[in-house]
Amino acid sequence: MAQTEAQQHGYRPAYGKVCQSGASATTAATPQQEKTAPTQTQRAGNPDAKVWVNTSSGVYHCPGTRWYGNTKQGKYMTQGQAQDASYRPAYGKVCE
Numbered sequence: 001m002a003q004t005e006a007q008q009h010g011y012r013p014a015y016g017k018v019c020q021s022g023a024s025a026t027t028a029a030t031p032q033q034e035k036t037a038p039t040q041t042q043r044a045g046n047p048d049a050k051v052w053v054n055t056s057s058g059v060y061h062c063p064g065t066r067w068y069g070n071t072k073q074g075k076y077m078t079q080g081q082a083q084d085a086s087y088r089p090a091y092g093k094v095c096e
């Protein structure tokens with residue numbers, strides 16, 4: 001699938017890194033989209049939910065998931081605190 005086609009389907013580049021090929025207008029538009037999309041996702045969900053933050057990877061996990069409380073390095077905090085500290089939800093899914 002081409003980068004433009006993937007963007008049209010709503011896919012985002014991994015780790016926010018855009019492919020270097022393609023029109024400059026496409027690459028110029030993508031960083032702005034990347035700045036707005038994660039913020040909306042990160043602020044969604046229940047801010048009082050207790051999550052497990054993997055401090056090594058910067059990802060937080062919801063209760064009942066495979067890695068909740070099961071990583072070598074991490075700590076518990078609320079989802080709101082994790083979002084304020086710029087941690088991102090595992091698999092892009094916030095806790096409800």
